[in-house]
Amino acid sequence: MIPNNPKELNYSKVKTYRDCPYLFKLKYIDGKREGLIPATSLGVSIHRTLEAYHAQSNDPSELLRYYNRFWLGAGYGSAGEQMEYYLKGKRMLEVYEQKEYSRDTTVDSTEREFIFEYEGWRFRGKIDRVDRLPDGSWEVIDYKTDAAMDENFDIKDSLQLGIYSIGARRAWNMQKGKATMYFVALDKKISADFSIFDEKFILDTFILAGQSIEAGEFEPDTRHCKYCLMNNRCPYSTEKGEDKK
Ligand code: SF4
Numbered sequence: 001m002i003p004n005n006p007k008e009l010n011y012s013k014v015k016t017y018r019d020c021p022y023l024f025k026l027k028y029i030d031g032k033r034e035g036l037i038p039a040t041s042l043g044v045s046i047h048r049t050l051e052a053y054h055a056q057s058n059d060p061s062e063l064l065r066y067y068n069r070f071w072l073g074a075g076y077g078s079a080g081e082q083m084e085y086y087l088k089g090k091r092m093l094e095v096y097e098q099k100e101y102s103r104d105t106t107v108d109s110t111e112r113e114f115i116f117e118y119e120g121w122r123f124r125g126k127i128d129r130v131d132r133l134p135d136g137s138w139e140v141i142d143y144k145t146d147a148a149m150d151e152n153f154d155i156k157d158s159l160q161l162g163i164y165s166i167g168a169r170r171a172w173n174m175q176k177g178k179a180t181m182y183f184v185a186l187d188k189k190i191s192a193d194f195s196i197f198d199e200k201f202i203l204d205t206f207i208l209a210g211q212s213i214e215a216g217e218f219e220p221d222t223r224h225c226k227y228c229l230m231n232n233r234c235p236y237s238t239e240k241g242e243d244k245k
Pocket residue numbers: 019020022023026220221222223224225226228229230231234235236237238
């Protein structure tokens with residue numbers, strides 16, 4: 001059974017379950033926390049900074065002030081390592097700032113939550129940023145702070161952008177728009193029209209994961225161990241002690 005709300009699905013739960021069902025059990029049933037490593041800690045700092053900046057300011061020159069205010073110092077092994085990552089984030093935001101001066105969209109909201117129901121399941125998600133374009137259409141944006149992107153990434157296969165597109169249409173009635181993955185560290189955006197995503201396939205994929213969770217199927221899948229933040233504590237791990245920076 002899914003804890004707290006047995007019939008509620010979100011992208012994080014489904015991704016975790018599809019990566020490794022046992023990891024889902026550790027996180028969502030046993031309540032184990034993954035903890036922070038430098039890359040994830042920097043991601044939190046950048047997300048917090050952009051959320052606060054877009055919610056409270058229209059002045060790009062203030063971005064670094066927000067960064068200093070929302071910097072998270074946890075997850076680093078030394079002061080030197082923390083400084084190394086701080087400077088990485090600063091460089092990302094300096095590029096972001098330059099793009100802000102020529103942005104032609106209007107930021108509608110940040111960290112906006114959608115909820116809708118389908119086939120007896122509740123779908124919930126929170127989107128980093130929603131913009132209104134000059135032609136009146138919408139753009140839902142997810143920030144990524146990874147230093148590299150998968151060369152084989154095909155946006156139409158993205159369950160995350162797919163469920164965000166479906167959420168925007170079903171919960172907010174945004175019929176015309178696009179979903180974007182914004183790789184902030186790479187200064188690169190990848191976008192696709194809402195209509196490109198196969199709605200039935202995506203919803204069925206979510207429900208299939210939900211049904212397996214309800215059935216208590218939590219077999220470990222060791223293909224993900226190398227990248228798993230629980231691999232030091234998991235009895236099935238094939239990659240104990242892996243450095244994941
Ligand atoms: S270490 Fe491997 S088997 Fe264990 S939870 Fe993580 S991915 Fe699953």
